[in-house]
Amino acid sequence: MDKSQSNVAEQELNPCEHMTDLVSRRSDNTLAGPAKWYTDFHVATCPKCKKALIGLRQVNAQVKEMSSTDPNLKLDEKDWKSIEAGWDQEEKGFQSGT
Amino acid sequence: MTVMESQASPSSKARDEYSRLAKKLEGTLLTHALRMCAGDIDWARDLAQEALIKGYGAYLQGSFGRDTNAKAWLLRILTNTYINQYNRKKKWESGLDINLLNAAEAPAKLKGTSTSPEDVALLGVLDEPLQNALNALQEDQRICVVLVDIEQNEYSEVAKMLDVPVGTVRSRLARARLKLYTSLLPYAKNRRLV
Numbered sequence: 001m002d003k004s005q006s007n008v009a010e011q012e013l014n015p016c017e018h019m020t021d022l023v024s025r026r027s028d029n030t031l032a033g034p035a036k037w038y039t040d041f042h043v044a045t046c047p048k049c050k051k052a053l054i055g056l057r058q059v060n061a062q063v064k065e066m067s068s069t070d071p072n073l074k075l076d077e078k079d080w081k082s083i084e085a086g087w088d089q090e091e092k093g094f095q096s097g098t
Numbered sequence: 099m100t101v102m103e104s105q106a107s108p109s110s111k112a113r114d115e116y117s118r119l120a121k122k123l124e125g126t127l128l129t130h131a132l133r134m135c136a137g138d139i140d141w142a143r144d145l146a147q148e149a150l151i152k153g154y155g156a157y158l159q160g161s162f163g164r165d166t167n168a169k170a171w172l173l174r175i176l177t178n179t180y181i182n183q184y185n186r187k188k189k190w191e192s193g194l195d196i197n198l199l200n201a202a203e204a205p206a207k208l209k210g211t212s213t214s215p216e217d218v219a220l221l222g223v224l225d226e227p228l229q230n231a232l233n234a235l236q237e238d239q240r241i242c243v244v245l246v247d248i249e250q251n252e253y254s255e256v257a258k259m260l261d262v263p264v265g266t267v268r269s270r271l272a273r274a275r276l277k278l279y280t281s282l283l284p285y286a287k288n289r290r291l292v
Binding site (some may be wrong): 012013027028030052056058060063066068069070073074075082083086093094 | 116120125126129130150151154155158159225269271272273275280
């Protein structure tokens, strides 16, 4: 493995293959029962899965915090003309009962 | 005349009301559409247009009540419109291996720093890097992130929407989150160093 490959590998999360889905679900608190208990037990003794769980929780938190609106994004005049034309069609359809 | 009465027969008032709603929420719709469309602004505009037109049809039919959350209602229409397109495309492209098609699409700027990632938190990653990282995901993984992590749908609901087993949603989401971490780590580290 050359240096660049090594660096990429260092940056990746590598949970145990059989734990990948479980760690992901543990990170968003959708695990329950024996699966949750087993995952917690495994994570407590496995550094790779522990690191993955911490990392995935950070990812989830960031995604949830994405702002819901970019104030710079606007439909342009051409878009609104198409929409108005579509609304005309919807009104016609409504009036004709279709 | 009440909102419901105005919906019973299309009038300029009903249209004005819906138009005001549409203009108020256009930025939110486009932001959401852009996330689903991997940053393709033309596609996002088309999607937002289609959703606003469909929404008006539903509005005239009376599906928008006094207590309806306008933002959630329009975002649901937008998402359903996207999912319909996604499912149609999936059937159309069913002979192709989408993993191979998307394998080389990750932007180069998301890759490669040489410092150690140990204990580095992704705190304070900006929206733009996060959007870039989302864009770099395969479509089937990205839509799971949007529906589960952003829209907060249950795994089982998303499985129904996408017409796939719930286990498929779980594994796509797990792979997507691992990729997001790898993509975002360089941004987080750079931000801490500044």
